[in-house]
Amino acid sequence: MDDLHGSYSNGAGGNSTLVDPAVYTPLRTAQSISGFSKTREPMDNYPTPDIATLSLMAREDFAGVVWEPACGSGAIARHFPGCIASDIRENNIFGEVGVDFLNETRKVNHIVTNPPYRLAQQFVEHALNCVDGKVAMLCKLAFLEGKSRYSLFQRHPIKTVYVFSKRLPLTKEGDTRKQSSMIPFAWFVWEKGYTGKTSVEWILAGDDSESPCSDVCQ
Numbered sequence: 001m002d003d004l005h006g007s008y009s010n011g012a013g014g015n016s017t018l019v020d021p022a023v024y025t026p027l028r029t030a031q032s033i034s035g036f037s038k039t040r041e042p043m044d045n046y047p048t049p050d051i052a053t054l055s056l057m058a059r060e061d062f063a064g065v066v067w068e069p070a071c072g073s074g075a076i077a078r079h080f081p082g083c084i085a086s087d088i089r090e091n092n093i094f095g096e097v098g099v100d101f102l103n104e105t106r107k108v109n110h111i112v113t114n115p116p117y118r119l120a121q122q123f124v125e126h127a128l129n130c131v132d133g134k135v136a137m138l139c140k141l142a143f144l145e146g147k148s149r150y151s152l153f154q155r156h157p158i159k160t161v162y163v164f165s166k167r168l169p170l171t172k173e174g175d176t177r178k179q180s181s182m183i184p185f186a187w188f189v190w191e192k193g194y195t196g197k198t199s200v201e202w203i204l205a206g207d208d209s210e211s212p213c214s215d216v217c218q
């Protein structure tokens with residue numbers, strides 16, 4: 001499906017009717033992912049800008065069954081027709097609702113998501129047990145740091161890190177008002193069984209591009 005206002009079939013028999021996100025959550029101030037204040041979105045719902053997903057799809061093939069296990073309003077999932085989409089929120093407006101990914105054991109070819117940031121490492125570890133293909137996670141660039149993640153990267157080397165050279169505008173519940181982006185993000189891509197070195201590539205796309213497709217391949 002390519003319209004947030006229509007209805008979506010998640011490929012697993014589920015169907016959800018979507019609402020206009022602009023109506024769904026009125027906001028007084030834009031809140032970016034950099035905020036760790038009282039107003040931080042409790043479920044970490046910071047929808048992925050289209051440019052981020054399109055940039056990944058221009059570089060990586062995801063033939064087969066794709067699962068977006070923390071789909072929020074479907075910002076990523078709607079780019080993968082027929083993909084499985086789920087989210088822990090009972091009142092979610094897209095895909096299967098009330099599904100805690102960390103307790104879900106289905107097998108798919110690929111998992112693509114922008115995980116809740118405080119659970120990002122657990123999401124990666126669990127996702128690698130669910131796929132026979134790729135795991136692509138949009139995480140803060142700082143995900144590269146950290147002792148426990150060092151261990152993860154030793155056991156499961158990342159195949160490619162795609163760094164966004166222009167920062168992505170991730171805002172609470174997708175608030176579209178202009179907002180400077182403080183946090184650098186990257187796609188982290190694993191391929192099941194990969195044991196080689198990690199490559200780093202840069203994507204010159206993002207920010208508030210008027211046409212999400214115009215600079216996908218720069």
Ligand SMILES: C[S@@+](CC[C@H](N)C(=O)[O-])C[C@H]1O[C@@H](n2cnc3c(N)ncnc32)[C@H](O)[C@@H]1O
Pocket residue numbers: 043044045046047048069070071072073074075076086087088089099100101102113114115116117119
């Ligand atoms: C950063 S938002 C990203 C939403 C969507 N992936 C996107 O890219 O627009 C994180 C999402 O994870 C969901 N979430 C949080 N914990 C979860 C869990 N344990 N299992 C499944 N979804 C979860 C939240 O409800 C929220 O929709």
